[in-house]
Amino acid sequence: MSATINPHPAPVQTPSPVVTPAPPKRSKWLFFVIFALVAGGCWTGYKYFLQPKADPASSASAVGGPVQVRSAKVGSGPIDRTLRLSGVTAAKDFAAMLAPMMRGPDAGRALVLIDLAKSGTLVKKGQLAAEIDAQSIQDHLDDVKAQVIQADADIRKRKAEQATATEDMRQNIRNAKADWDKAKLDAGASEIRTPVDAEILKLASEEFEAAYNQLASDMKNREIADRAEIRILEITKERQVRHQGRHDADVVKFTMRAPIDGLVVMESIFRGGEMAQIQLGDQVAPGQPFMKIVNPARMQMEATTNQVDSEEMRIGQAVNLQFDAFPGLSLPGKVQSLGALGVGGWRQNYYIRSVAVRVAILGSDPRLIPDLSTSGDIVLEHKDNAVLLPLASVFSKDGKEQVFVKRGEKWEPREVKLGLRNGTHGAVLSGVDAGDEVALENPTPKPAVVASN
Template identity: 30%
Template sequence: MAFWSCSHSRAAAPAEPEKFAPVAAAAPAQGRRIRTTGTVEALRSFTISVPRISGQQQGNLTLTKLALNGTKVQPGDIIAEFDHTSQIKSARDAEAKFDDLSHQVEQKAAEHQSNAAKRAADLAQAEADLGKARLEIRKGPVLSELEHLKADEVLKNAELHVASLKISIPAHERAEAAELQVLKLQAERQKLTLMRLQGDADKLVLRATIPGMIALQNVWRNNSMGHAQEGDQLWPGNPLLRIFDPSSMLLQLAVSETDGAILRPGAKAVVHLDAYPSLTFSAHFDSASPVASSALGSPLKTFTARFILEQNDPHLLPDLSAAADVDPGN
């Protein structure tokens, strides 16, 4: 029986695989609309962070002044200030030390000039004495032997004195030049320290860089997230606020990968703000990410699309959630 079962299985013909007709991908139908969600953002914005102070190892900065949320500003307007008492005190001390070193350089230069003039006078006097000694030695035939020996000794001493001065004067000049250069380098280094401290004090006064409106950012304060307030201790580098131009706003949408074909030039969108359900705005397609992406651990992929809002309304503010009905157009 076992032999018959095996031979029967080998004799059976293999079944042919089933054939399936290819199915073409369905194109989006004309007039088909999709609804998706996103957030309102400014087309032009600039983020202001808590400044970083050079040379600061650790610690935070105390906020002493902050513009109100929604304030309209122009370039150069002060929008925030931090406590800069320490920087101003250090800058004043550095300035006093720099002035002292500058006076030392001037005093040392004047002293070296006086010493150079004195050495030049000593050399001139030594050369005059040498010339006088040479004249005396020429009187040898009329001088006694003792006087001749004295004149010869005076001549030798004069020659040695002149030679010694000619060797020592350049050495003194090099030493004084090096001493003066050391003081100049110390003054220059102190000047750089002063400039750094003054720059640190200027960094603690934040000014607007573009015209627009202020939107305060959420920061970590008092064991919770919220807008910064005067007197808060803030860590350098943390975002403090954002300046945006309210005259040009856009809508950032997340469109599913299956609806990506609707994102094309000419696409329109009807926008509804969640915070103001009665308001409706229109927008047109501007751009989209070339590749769909997904969040970590999620199998759903979406395209990031940007639609430019066509109206200018004070209700359009950054980070507002919105729903949009997207129409592919013609």
């Protein structure tokens, strides 16, 4: 079988080339929009931030319109020059209630308040103000009383024992005296005795005499020793009696009554990481103040001032007092005392000296209690029927003071002289009269501001 070969093979189809589309061209109008936005932002920034603003008064003057100026009327009345003080209220008459200082030798016991008058209440003299738990002291006092009784019994017992021993010794002395007397009688018959017997009787008499003398001497020493022993027991009893007396005094002090009529004000202590008022169940230390009973009818303000201001202050100057807690409350007062020396502060304020000032509050009010933040204006100078000019209307020119007085539609500059001043007004010596209208701002047109490139 023969194979036939095709001399012309079938053509192979080749893939056609992929044509990539050309990127679209950006529109020209988008460029113009961006340019317009940038130009508008630059113009707005220049208009509102960089371009100087013309004064409204100058603009009004430039167009011939009226100038709007704030103004006020010159008044009349009294004027005071005052000095401001800041401080707190305090009672002039008060009684401090302190935890008792115990006299007992074991004075380290806890003092716990079990009864306490409420803060802000009025109490009468002799009324119960506070009471401290005395149960532990009372228990200890019962033990001390028992020790006193035991010490007294020990003395009586020892005296009885000494009396018995003394009587026994006296009986021995009497026996020794009888033996000595018998020996002397026996020795008196030595003439009828042999020399040996006479010598024996003599020696026996001397022996009984020595025994008697020894017992008599021991009796004296025994009496001295007995008295010393009884004195030791008596001292022990006295010590216990004094111990009992001290605790009796302590127990009495645990019940505290008001020494004067007044208002109860509690002190503050550090409790639970913050300051808080004393309350029932708190533990106080001996000698710690925990309450004040104040007379609200006699109050004062305690404040400090710097050394410069203190030079103008005098005792007896009038003071007008205001209270931060009660904005509508105002009471009169007067300077009662001034510190003789300046007192330094702490740390960085050590070199700043302050002078203590006390101001007596002449009036009274039921709301007035201690520790209220208070301000007071001390009247340094006073003048009645003065022409009062607002200091806001006074302008300085060439070292002189002037005001602008309204005359028709114009403002007329006028030189003035002022005397007494306070923080807002000044007493006019010359220049304006009561009733004149003065400008509170300079009405003179300012030169127009030219914007620079």
